[in-house]
Amino acid sequence: MTVKKSGKLFIHFTFLTTSIVPLQNRNCFVPISEIIAVEETEFNKKQRNIGRWQKMAKLHAFTVHYVKKARNHRWRCRDATFWCVDEHLCNQWTQALKELLEMQKSRPKQLLVYINPYGGKRQGKRIYEQKVAPLFSLASISTDVVVTEHANHAKDNLFEVNIYKYDGVVCVGGDGMFSEVMHGLIGRMQKDSGIDQNNPKASLVQCNICLVFYFSGSTDCICYSTVGISDPVTSALHIIVGDCQPLDVSSVHHNNTFLKYSVSLLGYGFYGDILKDSEKKRWMGPMRYDYSGFKTFLSHHYYEGTIAYQPAKQTHGSPRDKESCRMGCYICKQSEKQLAEQNKEHGLKHEEGEEEWKVIKGKFLAINAVNMSCACPRSPKGLSPAAHLADGSADLILVRKCSRFNFLRYLVRHTNQDDQFDFPFVDVYRVKCFQFTSKLSEDNESNVMDIGKKRFGQFCRDHPACCCNIVNSTWNCDGETLDSSAIEVRVHCQLMKLFARGIEEDCKDEAAHSQSSIEQLL
């Protein structure tokens, strides 16, 4: 067995020494950074292949628990047990490996865990206790667990507890639970730093406490877009090895009042209407989105309004790039450097951008602003396949009024490999901030008219068949509705950190490699 040093530390289990022998006659090649734990092992008579040795002397053993990468970005915990007759040698190896693990400074030691017991078919608590908690205890991570009793319990709690004693916050739930905990964490950081969240131009304080969440929601788009899979064991292992992925967050304001933060989709029109309709059908579970999606598709409403945006000139990519954001993404790294330089020069003082605002007026079926690709099982590449997790920009997608057939063609491209922006009625811009005002808010109509509209229903009475809407749509902000149709949105570069590493490239190759190294080489 050797420990190799080549940029990264690797542990290579082989028969280089006849004194230390792997129990199952296997060969492993594992980076130290992907070892979960090392523990002394009681030698068990049931264990195989040791007959000759056991007769000669008392045997000593230790077990290495490590990450095994499987298909589709899934991680699993595997172990290899080594034994030898020399107790001192065995202890030396155990000690040396433990010391190497101690040197992995980014690994969390204490976590605060929030579990939504009702999220995702009410399985969150059971899954946490059966699959995740044992891994944390194996990795000597201590946890304080809060099972939420009502909505906003976790958020309120984050304003009360001493968050600074934790290395990270874990939420067990879906995108909704993630959003709640994220609001608690960002809100608490701003409060402690005396920053007014209602000021849309305020430079927000970065959250250095990592956040992660497990699956169990309906869309799980944050997990899919940052890890590549929504799987509790995979997420737990990313936490244990201390992975850290910065994440852009958009703030949403209306008239100098803070409304919400968004990390995935901020959608008006199609996705806002789906969400509003689906809220009434929560009992249907994830199917509610398909039902409301079909209904919203048939209604084919479009909305008139004005969008003003500032292009994100500082980022190196474009929404039409063929490359997607992956682990160690160059574009996100460049943004990280720029951010560090900016903070050095100006501190937290916000520098008002000099760039001009571009203004677009029109009739839109959908306005989608995405901070990440929004990949999820329904849409494997997401709404903007080349969006970056941490480049300080969002992709603003405008789908103008078009026929139902063309809109269907656009939706189908969410699900296949074809370019979803290659339509004359779809425009996409990479932006650092934007404002939207619906025609209705611009018109500033009288209350009497509003009462009239409410009474006579929401559709245009002059042209009942034209699908133009005289009421506003709602904004879908990461799966929650925002009623304000006039909003101001600003992307805050790398405001959050996740226990993730971005989607790993060539996961199939890695899976094949780890399989060959473990199962064939020895």
Ligand SMILES: CCCCCCCCCCCCC/C=C/[C@@H](O)[C@H](CO)NC(=O)CCCCCCCCCCCCCCC
């Ligand atoms: C012909 C098939 C077209 C299929 C098109 C599928 C597009 C799926 C796009 C999903 C985008 C997810 C963006 C992420 C949003 C999350 O922050 C948020 C919180 O979890 N989730 C939702 O708002 C939940 C949003 C859920 C949206 C589901 C949309 C389903 C649309 C179905 C349209 C059917 C048209 C059929 C016509 C014959």
Ligand SMILES: Nc1ncnc2c1ncn2[C@@H]1O[C@H](COP(=O)(O)OP(=O)(O)OP(=O)(O)O)[C@@H](O)[C@H]1O
């Ligand atoms: N104990 C609780 N009782 C009721 N609601 C809760 C509780 N704990 C959390 N919530 C709220 O439930 C909402 C939905 O949570 P979560 O995202 O986990 O569930 P989901 O419906 O499975 O997922 P999705 O948001 O993807 O549809 C969150 O906005 C959260 O604020």
Ligand SMILES: [Ca+2]
């Ligand atoms: Ca981004």
